[in-house]
Amino acid sequence: MMKFKDIDDIVEWLEPMDYETFWKEVKPFCLIMLPREKCDADIASSATDEETVLYVLKNLARMELASILKLEWRIDVPMMLVH
Secondary structure, eight states, rough: OOOOOHHHHHHHHHTOOHHHHHHHHGGGGTOSOOOOOHHHHHHHSSSHHHHHHHHHHHHHHHHHHHHHHHHOOOOSOOHHHHH
């Protein structure tokens, strides 16, 4: 299972995933999201497209993982030296 230091790590992990890979990779985390059956049915019925569903799912996964793991966004600003 992946280990994340910050929310940016989660985003970087999710970014390259396609629809099938997403479901496989998030399964071990037991996230509470939209059921795959509902997503598949919405795509099959043309209620929405796979790209939109995947975009929403990745954001839901990011938010839930960040909450569960109590992660913050990475801060890339160098610390100021205090004299």
